Amino acid sequence: MGRQKTMMPHTSQVRRRKLSVVAIAVCVTVAIAGTTLSAAEPVQFEKHVRPILKTHCFLCHGEAGVIKGKLDLRLRRWLVRGGESGAAIAPGKPADSYLLNRIRSGEMPPGDKKLSTVEIDVIQRWIAAGATTARPEPETIQGNEYLSEEDRSYWAFQPVVRPDVPQAKNRHQVQSPIDAFLLRRLEEKQLEMSQLAGPTVLIRRLTFDLTGLPPTPEEVQRFVEDRKPGAWERAVQRLLASPQYGERWGRHWLDAAGYADSEGYSDDDRVRPSAFRFRDYVIRSFNTDRPFDEFITQQLAGDELVPPPGQTLAPGQIEALAATGYLRMAPDGTGSGGVDAMVARNEVVADTIRIVSTSLLGLTVGCARCHDHRYDPISQADYYRMRAIFEPALDPKSWKTPDGRKLSLYTDADRAEKKRVEAEAVKVDDERKKKTEFYITRTLEEELLLVPEDVREPLRAAYRLASGKRSDDQKKLLKKYPSVANISGGSLYLYDRRREVRAGKLDAARRQKEKKFLEAARKAHPDETVTQASLAKLNPKAAAELEADRKAANRLRSEKAADDLKTFTARAEEIRSKIPREGFLRALTEVPGKVPTTFVHFRGDHQQPKQKVEPAELAVLNLKTPVKLPLNDKSVPTTGRRLAYARHLVSGRHPLVARVIVNRIWMHHFGRGLVSSPGDFGVLGERPTHPELLDWLADEFVRGGWQVKRLHRLILGSWAYRQSSRRTPGLDRLDPDNLLLGRMSIRRLESESLRDAILAISGSMNAKMFGEPVSVMEDAVGQIVLGKENLDGERKPTKTIDLEGEQFRRSLYVQVRRTRPLGVLETFDVPVMTPNCSKRASSNVAPQSLMLMNSDFVVEYSERLAQRVESDAGPDRRSQVLRAWQLAYGVTPPAEVTDEMMGFVQRQVAAFEKIKKKGDTTTPDKRAMANLCQALISANRFLYID
CATH class of the missing domain: 1.10.8 (Helicase, Ruva Protein; domain 3)
Known part of the structure; x- marks a missing residue:
C-alpha cells in the first residue's frame, strides 16, 4: 500500500486492566477476552479458559482439522485425554499438568506471542480447582464449528428487546425518553445532568x-x-x-463506506474517475431522508432491484446502480500492472467484506479469513459463507477490472447527437485529407526539381508505390534521396522549414540581382536618379523579373502546409467538442447465469481451496431468527443472494444492524457512541455504557420507518444534547470520562469542518454541490495541495492551471487520494481509507499549531477574512475588530476583549511600520488585521465545539 497515516490508538484498541481495592479484601480483576475475572470468582472453562486456548492454541490443536501431536484442546475431556505426550492436564494438580508446564517454560505456543502471566494464572487456577466445566460438553464438534453457551449469550447477538422507559427522580430534565435512561444511571451515583x-x-x-x-x-x-x-x-x-445537512451527514457514512477517489493497493494509487457518483448518491439520500433500510438495500443490491443494465439506463436504474458503489469502494489494484492478479482480486473481496461487516454489522469478520476468529464466535467457514453472498459479483475467477466494470450513462439522445456531430467533423477530416494530399504532391514536385532530371520519374514512381510493393532498386533509389522518401503528412512541417530556407535564398539572390540592375541602369542613365521605384520605367523587364522573384519567395513563406492543416484540425476539434460528454457509473453487477462455487481457503490461501460452502448468515446470528439465503434465485436475473441478505439485515429482527446504525448516529452527536467502538461490537470492542438506551433507540428507529431525521429530532430534543459542557468537581470525581453523560463533551472540529469554517467566514466558499472532485497534487516542496499536476521532471511548475473557483468548494468535494491526503486535512486527522474508517482519531499535536501558524492556506484565508472585515465594517478599526470576532465566533465580544484586540492590532501596526519597505503593496494596517484574523482562527474557541 502507499503511505499510511499514523493515528492515535482508540480506546477499543488499548485494553485496560484495572486494580480496585475493596473495603476488606484486595480483589484483582483481569480482562480475559472481553470478560472480567476477579480473584474470588470461580474460573470457568467456557468463559475464561477456552477463549485463552482459542486465541493461542487452536490454530495447531483443533482448528481446520489440524491436530498436532494428536492433541485437540477444544473440549475439556480432550485435554484430559491428551495426545502423543499423554494427558495435557491433571485435574486438581497444576504441577503435574503437561500443558501448563510447557506454557510456563515458554516452549508453547511457538513464536513470539506467549501467554501473559495473567492468562497462565487463570489456567493454573482452573486446573487447581478440578478443571471442571459449567455444563456437559457436546459429543463432538461438527465441521470444526462449536458455539458455546457464552458465545450464544453474548449481548450483541441477542435480539433487540424494547425496554420500558424508566422513571427518573429529576423529572424537569426529562425532555425525551433518552433523558430518562441517562438520568437513571446518573441518579444511581447521586448525580444529575x-x-x-x-x-x-x-x-x-x-x-x-x-x-x-x-x-x-x-x-x-x-x-x-x-x-x-x-x-x-x-x-x-x-x-x-438545508442542503448542507446531506453534505455533513453524508461525509459520516462515506467514512464507514471507505469512500475514496483512488484505487490504492499500489504506490501509483490510480484515480477513480467516477467514484463521485456514489458520494453524490449518499448526499442526496441524506437530504431526502431516504429510509435507512432502503439505503442499505440499494447499496448492497441496487443492481438486483432493477433490470440488468442495457444500452441506456433509466433514472431509477442510475440511482440504484450508483448506490452499489458502496461495494466498489475497497482498494482495487486489479487494473494495475506489476501485481499478482489473483492475490489482488482476493484482496478486493476481503476488503469489501471488512467494509460491509464493520459498517453494518459492527463486527471484525475479516479476522476469520485465515482461521477462526480468535475472540468472536465467527468461524472461518462463516467468513467464506459471507463471501459467497458477494462472490457472484466479485468472482476472482471471472474478474472485471475497474475499467471493465464501468457503465455508460449515455442516452439515445446523446448517441444521436454524437453521430450528428461526428458526421460534421468527418467532413472537415475529409477536407484535411484532400488538402494533405495536395501538399504532399506539391512538396514532392518541388523536391523532384532538386534532383537530377534522369531520376525524377523513377523517384516519383517509387514514392507513389506502396512500400510493400516496391522493388529492391526502388528502395535503394528512395534511400539515396531521403528528401523525397521522407515526405508525409506528418513531416510537412519540416518541408515548410526547407521552403523558408529557399525563400531566404531567393531573397538574397533577388537583392544581388536588383543591385546589378540598378548599377546597369545608372550607367545607362547617368543624368537621372535611379531608384527601385524608377527602375520599372527604365527597365520594365528587370523590374518584372525582380517582382516575380519576390512573389515566389513570399509564396514559399506563406503557403505553409502544416499551419494550413492545423486549421482543419482545430475546426474538427471544435466541432467534436460539442459531442455530449460520456459519463460513467462505478457500479457492481453480476453476470447473469453465472453461479460460482465458493470454497474455504486453507489458512486464507486462495491456492488451497478446501470444503465447499454456500451463502449464509453468520452462524451465531442465525440461531434465533434463521434465514435461508438463495443459492440461485430463479425469479430474478441475478443469483439474488445480496438482495436476500440485504432484506434480512433490514428486516427489523437482526440483532446488530439497527444497534450499529443508531450507535453511529449517537456518536456523531455526542462525540462518543453508546458503544465506543462503533466498528466492533464483538468481544474486543467496548461494552455499551447504556445498553437499555441503545436497544430502545434501535427499536424506536425501526418502528419509525428507519428515518434518520426523525432520530435526529429525538436526540436533539433531549436535555442531554442541550446541556452545558461545564465540568464540575462532582462529575469529575465520579465520572471523569463522562461515560454517564452528566455534561456535554467538548469536541474538536473535524478536519473538513475546520477547513470549511475558514472558507465560510472568509466569504470564500463556493457552495456548488455534487460533481467531479477538486483534484489534488504534490507541489514543488512535496506538500499535497489543491491543483492539477503541472510539474516537470525537476519538480518545477510548467504552467499555472486555473481551478476556476473549484478550490473554494467544501472539503467533501476534495479528491480523496489514499496516498495523497490534502495537507491541511491530514494534519487534523482526516482518515486514510484502508479500507474504511469506523471512528476518527482526534489528536492534539504540535504540527496542528504549526500548521495554523505557517501554512499557506491559513495565511491566505486570514488575509481574505481581513479583506471581508474591511468590506463589511468600513475603515474604522474598532468596527473591524468587532466584525472579525463576530464572523469567527458568531457573537459580539465583550468590551474588554475588544480593547485587547485593539491593542494587539496597534502593536502589530507599529511593528510592521518599522519593517515596511519601499514598494510594499500591503499596508501595515492590512497586515495587522490579517494577523488578528489568523489569531482568531487559531484559537481554541474556533477549533472546538462547546
Whole structure:
C-alpha cells in the first residue's frame, strides 16, 4: 500500500486492566477476552479458559482439522485425554499438568506471542480447582464449528428487546425518553445532568453538528432573539432541511463506506474517475431522508432491484446502480500492472467484506479469513459463507477490472447527437485529407526539381508505390534521396522549414540581382536618379523579373502546409467538442447465469481451496431468527443472494444492524457512541455504557420507518444534547470520562469542518454541490495541495492551471487520494481509507499549531477574512475588530476583549511600520488585521465545539 497515516490508538484498541481495592479484601480483576475475572470468582472453562486456548492454541490443536501431536484442546475431556505426550492436564494438580508446564517454560505456543502471566494464572487456577466445566460438553464438534453457551449469550447477538422507559427522580430534565435512561444511571451515583447551555453555545453546536459549518452572526442573533415557544425545534428543522445537512451527514457514512477517489493497493494509487457518483448518491439520500433500510438495500443490491443494465439506463436504474458503489469502494489494484492478479482480486473481496461487516454489522469478520476468529464466535467457514453472498459479483475467477466494470450513462439522445456531430467533423477530416494530399504532391514536385532530371520519374514512381510493393532498386533509389522518401503528412512541417530556407535564398539572390540592375541602369542613365521605384520605367523587364522573384519567395513563406492543416484540425476539434460528454457509473453487477462455487481457503490461501460452502448468515446470528439465503434465485436475473441478505439485515429482527446504525448516529452527536467502538461490537470492542438506551433507540428507529431525521429530532430534543459542557468537581470525581453523560463533551472540529469554517467566514466558499472532485497534487516542496499536476521532471511548475473557483468548494468535494491526503486535512486527522474508517482519531499535536501558524492556506484565508472585515465594517478599526470576532465566533465580544484586540492590532501596526519597505503593496494596517484574523482562527474557541 502507499503511505499510511499514523493515528492515535482508540480506546477499543488499548485494553485496560484495572486494580480496585475493596473495603476488606484486595480483589484483582483481569480482562480475559472481553470478560472480567476477579480473584474470588470461580474460573470457568467456557468463559475464561477456552477463549485463552482459542486465541493461542487452536490454530495447531483443533482448528481446520489440524491436530498436532494428536492433541485437540477444544473440549475439556480432550485435554484430559491428551495426545502423543499423554494427558495435557491433571485435574486438581497444576504441577503435574503437561500443558501448563510447557506454557510456563515458554516452549508453547511457538513464536513470539506467549501467554501473559495473567492468562497462565487463570489456567493454573482452573486446573487447581478440578478443571471442571459449567455444563456437559457436546459429543463432538461438527465441521470444526462449536458455539458455546457464552458465545450464544453474548449481548450483541441477542435480539433487540424494547425496554420500558424508566422513571427518573429529576423529572424537569426529562425532555425525551433518552433523558430518562441517562438520568437513571446518573441518579444511581447521586448525580444529575448539567444545566442547559446558553443559546449562543447551542446554535453553534447545532449548526456545526447538522451542517459542518459555523452559524453566521445573523443566524446566531435570530436564534437568540427568538423568544417564541419552539425556537429550538424550528432551528433543528431549518438545518435538517438545508442542503448542507446531506453534505455533513453524508461525509459520516462515506467514512464507514471507505469512500475514496483512488484505487490504492499500489504506490501509483490510480484515480477513480467516477467514484463521485456514489458520494453524490449518499448526499442526496441524506437530504431526502431516504429510509435507512432502503439505503442499505440499494447499496448492497441496487443492481438486483432493477433490470440488468442495457444500452441506456433509466433514472431509477442510475440511482440504484450508483448506490452499489458502496461495494466498489475497497482498494482495487486489479487494473494495475506489476501485481499478482489473483492475490489482488482476493484482496478486493476481503476488503469489501471488512467494509460491509464493520459498517453494518459492527463486527471484525475479516479476522476469520485465515482461521477462526480468535475472540468472536465467527468461524472461518462463516467468513467464506459471507463471501459467497458477494462472490457472484466479485468472482476472482471471472474478474472485471475497474475499467471493465464501468457503465455508460449515455442516452439515445446523446448517441444521436454524437453521430450528428461526428458526421460534421468527418467532413472537415475529409477536407484535411484532400488538402494533405495536395501538399504532399506539391512538396514532392518541388523536391523532384532538386534532383537530377534522369531520376525524377523513377523517384516519383517509387514514392507513389506502396512500400510493400516496391522493388529492391526502388528502395535503394528512395534511400539515396531521403528528401523525397521522407515526405508525409506528418513531416510537412519540416518541408515548410526547407521552403523558408529557399525563400531566404531567393531573397538574397533577388537583392544581388536588383543591385546589378540598378548599377546597369545608372550607367545607362547617368543624368537621372535611379531608384527601385524608377527602375520599372527604365527597365520594365528587370523590374518584372525582380517582382516575380519576390512573389515566389513570399509564396514559399506563406503557403505553409502544416499551419494550413492545423486549421482543419482545430475546426474538427471544435466541432467534436460539442459531442455530449460520456459519463460513467462505478457500479457492481453480476453476470447473469453465472453461479460460482465458493470454497474455504486453507489458512486464507486462495491456492488451497478446501470444503465447499454456500451463502449464509453468520452462524451465531442465525440461531434465533434463521434465514435461508438463495443459492440461485430463479425469479430474478441475478443469483439474488445480496438482495436476500440485504432484506434480512433490514428486516427489523437482526440483532446488530439497527444497534450499529443508531450507535453511529449517537456518536456523531455526542462525540462518543453508546458503544465506543462503533466498528466492533464483538468481544474486543467496548461494552455499551447504556445498553437499555441503545436497544430502545434501535427499536424506536425501526418502528419509525428507519428515518434518520426523525432520530435526529429525538436526540436533539433531549436535555442531554442541550446541556452545558461545564465540568464540575462532582462529575469529575465520579465520572471523569463522562461515560454517564452528566455534561456535554467538548469536541474538536473535524478536519473538513475546520477547513470549511475558514472558507465560510472568509466569504470564500463556493457552495456548488455534487460533481467531479477538486483534484489534488504534490507541489514543488512535496506538500499535497489543491491543483492539477503541472510539474516537470525537476519538480518545477510548467504552467499555472486555473481551478476556476473549484478550490473554494467544501472539503467533501476534495479528491480523496489514499496516498495523497490534502495537507491541511491530514494534519487534523482526516482518515486514510484502508479500507474504511469506523471512528476518527482526534489528536492534539504540535504540527496542528504549526500548521495554523505557517501554512499557506491559513495565511491566505486570514488575509481574505481581513479583506471581508474591511468590506463589511468600513475603515474604522474598532468596527473591524468587532466584525472579525463576530464572523469567527458568531457573537459580539465583550468590551474588554475588544480593547485587547485593539491593542494587539496597534502593536502589530507599529511593528510592521518599522519593517515596511519601499514598494510594499500591503499596508501595515492590512497586515495587522490579517494577523488578528489568523489569531482568531487559531484559537481554541474556533477549533472546538462547546
